[in-house]
Amino acid sequence: MKTRQIIIFICALVATLLLARSIKFFDRSTVVAQANTNLLVSAAASLKESLEQAGHIYRQNKANVTLNYNFGASGALQQQIENGAPADIFISAATKQMDALQEKGTILTDTRRNLLTNSLVLIVPKNYSGIADFRDLTGSKVKKIAMGEPRSVPAGQYAEQVFKNLGILSQVRPKFVLGNNVRQVLAAVESGNADAGVVYSTDARTSQQVKVVATAAENLHSAIVYPVAVLKSSKNMAAAREYIQFLLSDRAKTLFKKYGFGIAR
Incomplete structure (x- = not known):
């Protein structure tokens, strides 16, 4: 009888140790998962x-x-x-x-x-002069205007709204140089590949090679x-x-x- 009790006790002890080891392994695995x-x-x-x-x-x-x-x-x-x-x-x-x-x-x-x-701004290369307002983009001096592709770039959609509400969209559209995102627009103005560009004010702040010449009024585009x-x-x-x-x-x-x-x- 005593031998049977000893065997039962040993089996229970082994089972407990295995369970504890299993729980410890599970907890450690959970921590590793969280860490990754x-x-x-x-x-x-x-x-x-x-x-x-x-x-x-x-x-x-x-x-x-x-x-x-x-x-x-x-x-x-x-x-x-x-x-x-x-x-x-x-x-x-x-x-x-x-x-x-x-x-x-x-x-x-x-x-x-x-x-x-955010807000929408008109930028030009740092040493460029002659543009002080969105309407100035209709002038013959401006050949290329960088802006986001309106179909996929929100900044381009906002820019198009500004031009439309100012009544100058048809005049400036032939000058558009479309970028796949707002940073491409910024780069085009920085490099001088565009005379002006429309970006967010936060983008303009990241560059020392451009300057902001105008900020679009909020009533000219969607919020x-x-x-x-x-x-x-x-x-x-x-x-x-x-x-x-x-x-x-x-x-x-x-x-x-x-x-x-x-x-x-």
């Missing part, structure tokens, strides 16, 4: 510097999260997402692209927020708003939600203001 969390943020090109800096701040308290970025024109990013390209978070430079994804059921609607605002949302295809939804909360925090807002953005209400 990767978030891919598809965002408008105009956010490049500010988001990268925000990412450095975020990882001071979230060292287990690796942030990767896919910057481009909002329309192009929208199409990539619709075609199944991987991404956890989308930040557009206009509501149009986010609306399109929402209509197709691609985003988590409860995570959608209006994050930032410039940057919405953000988590995508339903995200494999890291909890981490993505946390990241968006950080972008909405006072610390992040202070950073975005430093880069010239307004805070959406």
Whole structure:
């Protein structure tokens, strides 16, 4: 009888040790998984510097999260997402692209927020003179005007609205040099390949080779708003939600203001 009890005791002890080891292994695996969390943020090109800096701040308290970025024109990013390209978070430079994804059921609607605002400016090469207003673009001195492709680049859509509302669209359209994103527009003016360009004020601030000569009145174009949302295809939804909360925090807002953005209400 005693021998049987001893055997039962030994079996129970072994089972307990194996269970404890299994639990320890599971916990350690969970920690490793958390340590390897990767978030891919598809965002408008105009956010490049500010988001990268925000990412450095975020990882001071979230060292287990690796942030990767896919910057481009909002329309192009929208199409990539619709075609199944991987991404956890989308930040557009206009509501149009986010609306399109929402209509197709691609985003988590409860995570959608209006994050930032911006303004539209007319820029010229630093030493260029003779242009002081959008209407001056109709003059014979101006041969090339850089702007985003209106079909995919929100800054281009806003620019086209400005020209239309000023009644000069038909006069300036033949001069358009279209870029695939707002940074291409900036580069065209910096290099002198365009006499003038239309970009966001935040983009103009990143360059020492251009100067702002005019800011478009807000009533000449749709409100410039940057919405953000988590995508339903995200494999890291909890981490993505946390990241968006950080972008909405006072610390992040202070950073975005430093880069010239307004805070959406």
